[in-house]
Amino acid sequence: MKAEKINPKDISRPSEQMVELNPADFMKLPYPYDKGEDEPAFKRLKEDQKKKYETSLDGVLAVGIPRPATKGEEDELVRKFLSGLEKLLTKENNWTFLQPLTLSLEYCAKCQTCNDACPIYISSGKKDIYRPTYRSEVLRMIANKYLKKSGKLLAKFTGNDIELNWTTVAKLAELAYRCTLCRRCAQTCPIGVDNGLITHELRKIFSQEMGIAPGEIHTLGSVQHLKKGSSTGLMPVALKDTLEFLEDDIKERTGLDIKFPLDKEGADILLIHNAGEYLSWPENPMAFAIIFEAAGLNWTLSTDLLGYDAVNYGLWYDDVQFARVAVRHAQIAKKLGVKKIVIGECGHAHKAISVIADRIINEEINIPRESSMTLLEDLVCSGKLNLDPKKNAFPVTLHDPCNMVRLMGVVEPQRKIIRKICPQFREMEPHGVRNYCCGGGSGFAIMSSMNFPNWRSSVSGRMKFKQILEAFQDVIDPSIKKMVCAPCSNCKGALREIFNYYNAWEKCGISYTGLVELIVNAMVDIKEPYIEWPIM
Amino acid sequence: MLLQLLSYLALVVFAVGILTRVVKYLRMPLHVRWELYPIPHEKGREYGGSYFEEVNWWEKPKEKSFIGQIKFMVPEILFVRGLYHDNRKLWWASFPFHFGIYLVIGWLVLLLIGAILNIAGLSPESAPATFLQSFAVIFGAVGFVLGVAGCIGLLMFRIFDSDLRSFAAPKDYFNLVFILSIFLTGLIAWSSSDPSFIIFRDYIKGVITFSPVTIESSLVLAHIILLSLFLMYLPFTHMTHFFAKYFMWDKVRWDDERNLRGSAMEAKVKQVLNYRQNWSAPHIKPGKTWAETATEEVE
Ligand code: SF4
Ligand code: SF4
Numbered sequence: 068m069k070a071e072k073i074n075p076k077d078i079s080r081p082s083e084q085m086v087e088l089n090p091a092d093f094m095k096l097p098y099p100y101d102k103g104e105d106e107p108a109f110k111r112l113k114e115d116q117k118k119k120y121e122t123s124l125d126g127v128l129a130v131g132i133p134r135p136a137t138k139g140e141e142d143e144l145v146r147k148f149l150s151g152l153e154k155l156l157t158k159e160n161n162w163t164f165l166q167p168l169t170l171s172l173e174y175c176a177k178c179q180t181c182n183d184a185c186p187i188y189i190s191s192g193k194k195d196i197y198r199p200t201y202r203s204e205v206l207r208m209i210a211n212k213y214l215k216k217s218g219k220l221l222a223k224f225t226g227n228d229i230e231l232n233w234t235t236v237a238k239l240a241e242l243a244y245r246c247t248l249c250r251r252c253a254q255t256c257p258i259g260v261d262n263g264l265i266t267h268e269l270r271k272i273f274s275q276e277m278g279i280a281p282g283e284i285h286t287l288g289s290v291q292h293l294k295k296g297s298s299t300g301l302m303p304v305a306l307k308d309t310l311e312f313l314e315d316d317i318k319e320r321t322g323l324d325i326k327f328p329l330d331k332e333g334a335d336i337l338l339i340h341n342a343g344e345y346l347s348w349p350e351n352p353m354a355f356a357i358i359f360e361a362a363g364l365n366w367t368l369s370t371d372l373l374g375y376d377a378v379n380y381g382l383w384y385d386d387v388q389f390a391r392v393a394v395r396h397a398q399i400a401k402k403l404g405v406k407k408i409v410i411g412e413c414g415h416a417h418k419a420i421s422v423i424a425d426r427i428i429n430e431e432i433n434i435p436r437e438s439s440m441t442l443l444e445d446l447v448c449s450g451k452l453n454l455d456p457k458k459n460a461f462p463v464t465l466h467d468p469c470n471m472v473r474l475m476g477v478v479e480p481q482r483k484i485i486r487k488i489c490p491q492f493r494e495m496e497p498h499g500v501r502n503y504c505c506g507g508g509s510g511f512a513i514m515s516s517m518n519f520p521n522w523r524s525s526v527s528g529r530m531k532f533k534q535i536l537e538a539f540q541d542v543i544d545p546s547i548k549k550m551v552c553a554p555c556s557n558c559k560g561a562l563r564e565i566f567n568y569y570n571a572w573e574k575c576g577i578s579y580t581g582l583v584e585l586i587v588n589a590m591v592d593i594k595e596p597y598i599e600w601p602i603m
Numbered sequence: 604m605l606l607q608l609l610s611y612l613a614l615v616v617f618a619v620g621i622l623t624r625v626v627k628y629l630r631m632p633l634h635v636r637w638e639l640y641p642i643p644h645e646k647g648r649e650y651g652g653s654y655f656e657e658v659n660w661w662e663k664p665k666e667k668s669f670i671g672q673i674k675f676m677v678p679e680i681l682f683v684r685g686l687y688h689d690n691r692k693l694w695w696a697s698f699p700f701h702f703g704i705y706l707v708i709g710w711l712v713l714l715l716i717g718a719i720l721n722i723a724g725l726s727p728e729s730a731p732a733t734f735l736q737s738f739a740v741i742f743g744a745v746g747f748v749l750g751v752a753g754c755i756g757l758l759m760f761r762i763f764d765s766d767l768r769s770f771a772a773p774k775d776y777f778n779l780v781f782i783l784s785i786f787l788t789g790l791i792a793w794s795s796s797d798p799s800f801i802i803f804r805d806y807i808k809g810v811i812t813f814s815p816v817t818i819e820s821s822l823v824l825a826h827i828i829l830l831s832l833f834l835m836y837l838p839f840t841h842m843t844h845f846f847a848k849y850f851m852w853d854k855v856r857w858d859d860e861r862n863l864r865g866s867a868m869e870a871k872v873k874q875v876l877n878y879r880q881n882w883s884a885p886h887i888k889p890g891k892t893w894a895e896t897a898t899e900e901v902e
Contacts, residue, residue: 072769147883158632159878162893166631167855174844174851177770178697180690195769204770226772253639255689257697258844259851264637278884290886293901387880387887390897407659421655425862426635427897429872433864435661445658476640476653476859500640500651 073195075204078238079230085196085238086125088522092192094529097536098543099574107568109525110518121237125196128517129244130273130281132237141233144277148236151276152206153214155268163386168268171260172207175200181252181262186503186530187245199252199262202242205229206269240279243269247508247527248383249469254501270384280384284510288380289388293395296372297342298380298513303370309345310368317353321593325356331367333404338366338439339396340411341556342376343513348559351412354583354597358443361590362451367403374399377416382423383509393424397432407435409442412581414468414555415508418475438471440554443582444480447487453591456488461548463489463585464538466531466562467502468555476500481554481582488589489552495534503530505553507561523561524568532565535577545576548600554582572601604815606827611810613831620838621846628850632878633871642857643675644668653859661863672857681705696760700753703786706746711807713739714800718808727801739800744793750786754779778840785829792822 073085090106100106112126121132135141154160155168181199182188188197195201208229212218222228229235243266250263273279282288292298301309310327317325328334338359344351359366369375373395381389397420400408410417420428421436428434446452465485471477478499485492497503505512506528514523539549553559562579571577578601588597641651646668654660678684683701686694717727717735725732758779761771797803802823809816818824837843844851862868876894883889887896 072765074769150883154881160880160882162632162875162878163635164637166628166634166850167637169631170628170847170851170855174841174847176841176844177767177775178686178690178693179766179770180686180693182766184689200770223773224777225774250639253856255685257683257685257689259848259856261637261639261855275882275884275887278886285886290901387882387896390893391901394897422636422638424635426633426868426872427876429862429869429876430864433862433869435659437658437660438655441656441658441660444656473640473651474638475655476638476642476645476648476651477655478640478648478650478652480656 073201075201075208076229078196078205079232079235081234082123084123084126086194088125088127088191088194088526090525092194093525094190094192094533096529096533097540100536100569105569105574107521107525110521112518116517121241123234124238124241125194125245127245127519127522128241129511129514129519129522130240130279131516132240132279135233145231145233145236147277148239148272149209149213149231151272152210154276155272156210156214161268161271161386164264164268167261167264171203171262171264172210174258175203175207175260176258177204178257181256181260184251184255185246186249186251186506187247187527190526190529196242197245199246202239202246202269203260203262203265205235205239205242206265209235239269240273243273244281244509244511244514245527247469247504247506247511249504249508250474251469251501251503254473267383271386274385275387281510281514281516283514283516284380284384285388288378288510288513289385289392292373292376292378292380293388293391296374297376298378299342299346299376301342301345301376303372303375306342306345306370306375309349313345313349313353313356316349317357320353320595320597321357321587323357323360323593325360327356328367329370330403334365334367335406336364336366336409336442337374337400337403337405337407338368338409338411339375339377339416341378341413341416343378343556343560344411344413345375348556348581350584350597350599351556351581354581354587355411355439357587357590357593358446358452358583361592362446366409367405369399369403371399371402377410377413377420379416379419379424380510382415382419389419389423390427393420393427394432396420397424397428397434400434401432405434407437409437409439411439412554412556412583414470415557417468417477418470422475438475438477438480440471440477440480440484440582443586444483447484447586452586454488454586454589455591456490456589458589458591458596459489459585460491461550462491462493462539462542463550463552464493464495464535465498466495466505466535466551466553466555466558467498467500468553468558469502469504469508471555472502473500481552484582484586485552488585493538495538503534505531505555505558505561506565507557512557512560512564520564524565528561528565531562532569532571536575539575539577543575545572545574547576549575549577550585550598551577551579552582552585553579606818606824607810607813607815609828609831613834616835617838620835621843624838624843625846628847628854633868633875634855636858636860637855638859639856642859643671644857645859646671654861661861665861693760696753696756698753699749700757703746703748703750703753706742707750707786707789710739710743710746710800713742714804714807717804718811721804721808722812727804736799736801736804739804740793740798743789743800743803747786747790747793751783751790754783754786758783778842781829781833781836785826785833788822788826788829792820792826796820796822
């Protein structure tokens with residue numbers, strides 16, 4: 068049982084560290100991890116890191132804010148935080164989310180129903196600071212006390228008597244990155260309050276007003292994306308080289324002569340992948356090319372800056388960066404004159420350009436966007452491809468990327484495909500719109516500073532790992548090769564880390580892949596197995 | 604007459620308070636989409652799918668299922684279904700609490716109808732009037748009992764469940780005690796001094812006809828005063844979720860309205876893109892419109 072309860076006001080109390088994370092408290096995993104012996108030790112921060120950065124939340128660093136040198140600096144940051152919060156509540160600065168945010172701030176009944184829906188809170192062994200309501204309540208209290216008329220006067224009665232000081236702001240910055248924005252909590256809220264949204268808005272205060280965000284998401288992420296064309300740093304020239312190399316690879320693996328169509332004006336489809344695929348899982352864009360060519364589609368890739376990287380990290384932390392990337396994507400499609408943009412296997416890119424950007428890319432650049440899941444379902448289920456499910460004779464389960472499923476409603480297409488081509492398919496529980504996040508959502512999959520990866524694999528990805536192990540309990544022996552299909556680059560990245568962390572291939576024979584790889588693996592005309600085990 | 608004045612005041616404050624809040628939400632600008640599936644008006648996709656599951660979805664007409672929405676909303680509103688599934692233990696208190704409120708509202712409506720019929724000339728002793736009044740008794744009595752039970756249950760949770768207690772403010776206890784006092788005075792007034800709610804009905808009649816009514820029973824009096832005060836307090840609390848839910852669900856969670864070329868949505872988007880932002884992080888130039896900000900060359 069837990070010791071003392073931590074309430075929202077406690078965040079303002081200066082302390083060395085609010086909670087201590089101990090794997091012994093974490094949610095138990097199923098066989099063969101049930102004894103807890105294979106739980107890697109939790110990496111503690113080094114003394115010099117503790118001196119340099121604000122580590123008072125949980126001893127984990129995602130953002131890593133350097134400690135301010137003077138009291139004056141601290142006060143200035145606090146002032147900026149408050150001015151950011153104020154801007155968040157104005158229509159000019161935040162028309163994008165003003166209504167949803169205001170409603171979520173005004174209506175929480177503090178019933179705590181949402182807590183049990185949160186994989187991070189549950190996985191951590193129910194640490195109070197990870198409750199979906201915790202950071203929301205802190206922000207709500209600050210807004211009510213410091214921005215409302217008579218807020219201070221009534222603070223005691225309304226429960227908003229929180230102290231806004233530097234320790235509060237510093238802890239909030241880290242706490243904003245202990246939630247994957249999966250919005251599972253919002254789904255269970257009887258009122259309709261969205262704690263995931265509040266986290267998202269909190270991140271925006273730090274980024275849009277204070278210039279604070281994890282380096283992997285901002286400087287190396289959206290800034291690099293806009294400047295170099297891809298958040299991976301992949302420049303157009305290098306992309307072309309890579310694609311030539313992949314053409315050779317396709318030839319070698321399948322005997323097929325396929326040329327990636329590049330910048331083809333007037334093509335029906337502009338296909339955009341998460342550029343991480345080219346570097347980490349090139350068999351995915353290759354498989355797309357094989358399928359699209361076999362189906363005779365009129366498609367193209369773009370080599371324009373940004374045109375070959377579908378990611379949009381702004382979705383997680385910054386509306387301005389979001390809008391910039393979304394508009395560039397749309398402009399490229401417009402320039403090529405394609406009929407539609409098809410988004411490759413990347414969940415957040417799906418939601419970014421289809422759902423969120425729908426009210427940003429407007430008028431002449433409003434080119435229709437379509438999920439590759441939908442298009443692939445059409446190709447697979449209409450019989451345009453010659454497929455033999457027996458070629459996928461191994462147990463398969465399907466991971467639902469939150470952005471694609473709960474947050475966009477693309478649920479069935481990928482299932483219809485898998486049911487058709489994977490005879491040993493089994494669902495995880497729960498799945499579909501009630502799924503659990505892979506643990507890598509909202510940027511976590513690419514964030515790798517200090518001991519954050521450790522936290523990601525053992526806390527935020529823990530629930531997913533549990534589900535996967537449960538789905539395969541009947542075939543858990545490592546001699547039986549098993550596959551998790553994750554049609555999303557970020558989810559794959561997160562799964563790769565979890566599986567490595569827990570040695571899942573050696574201990575259980577579990578690997579992961581995308582959806583198109585399974586389709587190509589089932590293609591009758593391709594003689595050699597397309598999937599190689601394990602994917603690391 | 605003082606009592607009646609309080610009731611008039613309560614009704615006015617309540618109406619103006621609620622209206623102000625509604626107008627505030629209505630006047631908020633268009634926001635980006637932020638829906639959450641399942642969306643019950645998605646026809647034939649109860650598992651949580653959307654029109655994005657269709658190839659070339661923009662070429663197809665959007666079919667909204669009104670029935671789907673109703674099928675979702677009725678059990679949600681009447682029986683607090685979400686909580687039943689996701690937080691059963693709290694549901695045991697929350698359901699009687701909410702259902703008690705619905706019944707009490709029904710009670711008031713029945714009394715109001717009775718009063719109007721009476722003014723219109725129907726004798727209170729006539730068969731239809733007594734029939735109506737006996738319904739009012741059922742609604743009122745059951746409503747008060749459920750309400751009292753629900754309030755006590757919710758209070759117990761706030762006090763004894765450590766997860767709830769660590770977030771609770773004095774205001775939260777105050778609200779529950781306030782509502783409990785209304786249910787309780789109603790219940791005792793009914794059982795001790797006004798078993799067929801005749802006093803209450805006649806008071807409402809007095810309110811409608813602007814004629815003074817003297818109330819002998821101090822419990823009835825207390826109930827009317829508390830209820831009037833509560834009506835004035837309610838618009839300024841989160842308990843207005845009864846209508847805010849419309850915005851939270853219909854205007855956020857279920858808002859999947861698409862932006863098609865030439866649509867009204869397109870014009871609305873154009874308008875919001877012309878707002879001028881004023882953010883001050885280094886990568887943003889304040890003072891520019893969102894359209895400019897999104898398209899400017901970035902350093
Ligand atoms: S967000 Fe919703 S579920 Fe969570 S405590 Fe608030 S009202 Fe309850
Ligand atoms: S959005 Fe997901 S991770 Fe964040 S608090 Fe809600 S359930 Fe937890």
